[in-house]
Amino acid sequence: MNRRLKRTGTGLLAGLSLWLASWSAPAGQGGLDTAWQEVGYLNYKKSASLFEKAAKQSEPGSDAWIEATLGLAACLQHRQPDLQQDKERAAELYDRLIEIGAGKPVLPLALMLRARLADQLDYYGDQVDPKTALVCYDRIIAECPDSPLIHPAALFRAQVLINSMDKTKASGAIDWLRQWQAKYPANPLTSMQQMLIAKAYKYPLQQPEKAATAYVAAEEMGLPQGVVVDNYYWRVANLAQQAGDTKTAIRYYERIITEVKRTGFAYEAQLRLKALGVTPPPLFNPFAADNQEGSK
Amino acid sequence: MTLRKFFQTYVGVAILLASIIYAMVRVAYNEATYKAPDVTTIRICHWQLEAGFRDALQELIDEYEQLHLKRTGKKIRVMQLPVSERGYSQFVNTGLIGGTAPDIIEKGFAKGATDPAYTARFFSPLGQYLDEPNPYNAGTPLEGVPWKDTFFDGLQAAYDRQLLDHYYVPFSMFTVRIYYNRDLYRQILGTDRTPASYQEFLDVCQRIREHGQSKGLPIVPVAGSKYQGDLFRRRYETPFLFELISQTDDDFTGSVDAMESYLAYRQGRWSFESPRFMAAWKCMLEVSKNFQDGWLAAQRDDAVFLFVQSRAVMTASGSWDAPSIKKQVAGQFEVGVFDFPMPTDHPEYSKFVAGPATEASIKGGIPWAICRQSRRQELCVDFLRFCTTRAKNESFNQSITWLPVVLGAKLTPDLEPFRPRIEGFVGDFQTDISTPVKMITEGNRWSVLSDRMTPEQYAVKAKEVYERTGAEGFQEKLVKDGRNNRNLERILASQLLLQHIGAPDPNGRRDEKIGQLLLAIQEFGHKVAVRQAQFEALQKETERKP
Numbered sequence: 088m089n090r091r092l093k094r095t096g097t098g099l100l101a102g103l104s105l106w107l108a109s110w111s112a113p114a115g116q117g118g119l120d121t122a123w124q125e126v127g128y129l130n131y132k133k134s135a136s137l138f139e140k141a142a143k144q145s146e147p148g149s150d151a152w153i154e155a156t157l158g159l160a161a162c163l164q165h166r167q168p169d170l171q172q173d174k175e176r177a178a179e180l181y182d183r184l185i186e187i188g189a190g191k192p193v194l195p196l197a198l199m200l201r202a203r204l205a206d207q208l209d210y211y212g213d214q215v216d217p218k219t220a221l222v223c224y225d226r227i228i229a230e231c232p233d234s235p236l237i238h239p240a241a242l243f244r245a246q247v248l249i250n251s252m253d254k255t256k257a258s259g260a261i262d263w264l265r266q267w268q269a270k271y272p273a274n275p276l277t278s279m280q281q282m283l284i285a286k287a288y289k290y291p292l293q294q295p296e297k298a299a300t301a302y303v304a305a306e307e308m309g310l311p312q313g314v315v316v317d318n319y320y321w322r323v324a325n326l327a328q329q330a331g332d333t334k335t336a337i338r339y340y341e342r343i344i345t346e347v348k349r350t351g352f353a354y355e356a357q358l359r360l361k362a363l364g365v366t367p368p369p370l371f372n373p374f375a376a377d378n379q380e381g382s383k
Numbered sequence: 384m385t386l387r388k389f390f391q392t393y394v395g396v397a398i399l400l401a402s403i404i405y406a407m408v409r410v411a412y413n414e415a416t417y418k419a420p421d422v423t424t425i426r427i428c429h430w431q432l433e434a435g436f437r438d439a440l441q442e443l444i445d446e447y448e449q450l451h452l453k454r455t456g457k458k459i460r461v462m463q464l465p466v467s468e469r470g471y472s473q474f475v476n477t478g479l480i481g482g483t484a485p486d487i488i489e490k491g492f493a494k495g496a497t498d499p500a501y502t503a504r505f506f507s508p509l510g511q512y513l514d515e516p517n518p519y520n521a522g523t524p525l526e527g528v529p530w531k532d533t534f535f536d537g538l539q540a541a542y543d544r545q546l547l548d549h550y551y552v553p554f555s556m557f558t559v560r561i562y563y564n565r566d567l568y569r570q571i572l573g574t575d576r577t578p579a580s581y582q583e584f585l586d587v588c589q590r591i592r593e594h595g596q597s598k599g600l601p602i603v604p605v606a607g608s609k610y611q612g613d614l615f616r617r618r619y620e621t622p623f624l625f626e627l628i629s630q631t632d633d634d635f636t637g638s639v640d641a642m643e644s645y646l647a648y649r650q651g652r653w654s655f656e657s658p659r660f661m662a663a664w665k666c667m668l669e670v671s672k673n674f675q676d677g678w679l680a681a682q683r684d685d686a687v688f689l690f691v692q693s694r695a696v697m698t699a700s701g702s703w704d705a706p707s708i709k710k711q712v713a714g715q716f717e718v719g720v721f722d723f724p725m726p727t728d729h730p731e732y733s734k735f736v737a738g739p740a741t742e743a744s745i746k747g748g749i750p751w752a753i754c755r756q757s758r759r760q761e762l763c764v765d766f767l768r769f770c771t772t773r774a775k776n777e778s779f780n781q782s783i784t785w786l787p788v789v790l791g792a793k794l795t796p797d798l799e800p801f802r803p804r805i806e807g808f809v810g811d812f813q814t815d816i817s818t819p820v821k822m823i824t825e826g827n828r829w830s831v832l833s834d835r836m837t838p839e840q841y842a843v844k845a846k847e848v849y850e851r852t853g854a855e856g857f858q859e860k861l862v863k864d865g866r867n868n869r870n871l872e873r874i875l876a877s878q879l880l881l882q883h884i885g886a887p888d889p890n891g892r893r894d895e896k897i898g899q900l901l902l903a904i905q906e907f908g909h910k911v912a913v914r915q916a917q918f919e920a921l922q923k924e925t926e927r928k929p
Binding site for chain 2: 123126127128129130131154157158161164165169192193196199200203207208209236239242246249250251252275276279282283286290291311312313314315318321322325326348349350351352353354355358370372373374
């Protein structure tokens with residue numbers, strides 16, 4: 088009886104070990120696929136261990152190693168809680184990828200993520216490192232001219248300078264962005280770059296009239312997806328009014344009422360128009376039964 | 384063994400056995416009904432235990448099941464899983480983590496259903512479906528209109544600005560109003576006319592109090608608790624601040640958050656002791672004086688009970704309570720509803736109050752999300768589409784007397800007073816710059832409302848703690864905001880990495896998402912940088928002063 092029990096127990100334990108082994112074993116490309124899937128779910132914690140296993144199993148410098156190391160570095164950068172040692176290790180891994188990445192597709196992304204790491208406060212006591220960030224953005228622009236990441240790099244580069252709140256640097260960033268727009272007039276981030284110029288005019292340069300003009304120009308370039316239109320119009324109208332550009336202010340207050348059908352700003356826009364001596368358009372009531380027919 | 388002894392010994396076992404048998408029968412019944420080989424089942428869970436909700440939803444379900452059978456020849460069952468608010472979080476979280484979550488989940492309460500990181504993991508983005516027309520709208524004025532544009536707000540409020548997609552579809556919307564006992568009101572005041580102004584409201588309250596005193600009846604004007612107190616506070620305090628919001632909204636968002644108001648405070652642009660705040664708190668005190676004695680210790684339900692018992696003429700609540708209140712008073716008295724009268728023509732307050740807050744940007748409620756684990760994604764979408772045609776949304780909301788969210792869906796006449804008001808001001812003025820400020824101002828606010836502290840005393844306390852802890856609170860918020868920005872960075876990194884490895888992009892929206900993330904990071908980063916610079920400048924200026 089005892090022997091039989093022992094045998095059954097051993098069998099069960101063996102089965103359990105096999106199951107655990109199969110569960111914990113990295114599954115090569117399958118493991119990487121799962122890791123990327125988890126990255127898609129923002130589950131950096133789980134994917135970090137999968138990338139770590141995949142990196143250990145592959146030849147350093149190989150494509151598989153580069154892929155796994157990039158994934159691991161990103162997971163360390165973004166998994167929570169944000170720990171100093173994770174961020175330092177992420178920086179080391181990015182630096183290694185950048186070192187061996189010349190001419191490889193991984194270079195612009197490794198540089199971009201390294202720059203974002205430097206450009207962010209991650210943990211208690213962390214310091215922003217704009218110098219490293221600027222070097223990385225400049226390298227993307229200089230070394231990877233065919234990468235789609237050059238436009239975000241240009242945007243971030245200007246952001247670093249403008250967000251320093253130094254008037255000279257901000258003016259320099261505006262000029263630099265204008266040159267970029269002239270060089271790449273059809274770049275997908277051109278209106279976003281223009282919006283950044285507008286922000287720089289507001290702060291630190293404190294020139295509301297130029298800020299309003301830049302926002303208007305950004306809209307003419309085509310507002311990017313995700314812009315909340317009534318907030319945008321409200322901002323332009325207020326800036327213009329602050330700068331004494333009544334004509335633009337009136338135009339944007341009117342647009343809030345006539346173009347944005349469901350906005351909390353409409354009533355106040357009407358009052359502002361009245362104060363500016365203009366008869367405002369009537370309010371659209373999206374909740375009135377006769378206004379609810381919908382349109383294509 | 385005596386019968387008594389037998390009963391004492393075996394009653395526990397009997398109950399246990401009966402419970403087991405009942406559970407087995409129930410499981411077998413459910414299995415037979417919902418897991419029959421020829422039946423496809425989808426499960427939908429919610430916490431709406433209010434009167435009428437389950438019946439209204441069941442009506443939609445029954446119609447959908449029949450229609451589906453007729454159209455496809457296939458049987459389906461949509462199974463409601465109502466769960467109380469107390470257990471909802473555990474039910475949803477364990478289901479999501481364990482892979483046994485229902486197919487459609489009412490989004491809320493549970494971390495798994497609200498936190499953006501979990502939302503991305505556990506719920507399906509609905510953007511691609513919402514951009515397509517709802518096929519059930521064929522032959523109606525909404526035919527060919529993208530599904531999202533058939534909702535009153537184009538589902539703008541349902542758009543997740545962190546995850547950059549839609550993750551739910553709403554069924555209803557809600558507003559807050561004053562409910563009144565029409566019979567009692569008429570009996571005391573001799574009229575049906577509800578107060579059109581704040582002064583009239585106070586006069587009505589005065590007459591109700593006098594009536595109660597003269598007749599020796601325990602009748603109060605307003606049934607209150609902290610819940611109702613807060614509803615009144617929100618409606619009466621903020622309108623006093625709209626002008627201040629407009630003056631201090633430096634980033635033109637329409638609202639002034641705690642950091643923006645702190646900077647304005649340091650620049651000497653407002654103070655707690657200003658006539659504006661004094662008037663706001665005095666006004667709130669005037670209102671709360673009309674609540675029953677000891678209202679501060681009462682629960683929300685106690686106030687409703689007082690109202691239902693005709694011991695209070697009025698109370699305040701949202702439209703979500705309309706069916707429950709009406710059901711409770713059925714056969715006793717008629718319920719009327721009116722909007723909060725604003726002190727716009729008051730001799731003292733009107734210089735601060737130009738109007739109420741707008742309800743034009745109201746959000747849709749009862750948010751249904753589809754679980755990513757569900758194997759019946761398309762069926763779930765189809766069911767939600769069926770429920771959100773104009774006719775179905777109208778019938779659902781009419782039967783539960785809630786406000787519909789689909790364009791053109793009509794309100795029942797008794798819901799007219801709940802129709803959102805578009806005239807009004809936008810914004811909020813937040814002052815909770817630090818945890819001590821939040822705790823002390825919130826705590827003492829109840830003392831003001833219950834007349835245990837004067838507005839002047841409250842202002843002195845608020846000022847003291849605000850000035851003592853504000854700078855530290857500001858810096859903490861700055862760091863916290865910077866960390867919140869990290870969430871955007873996490874999503875951006877995920878999208879850039881997936882783009883880099885060439886991961887499938889089923890909706891073809893990755894570039895759009897990356898663009899939106901870049902924009903959000905730009906907005907956020909600039910805001911934090913501006914505030915930091917302004918704060919440092921103010922600190923330097925303070926240090927320079929002798």
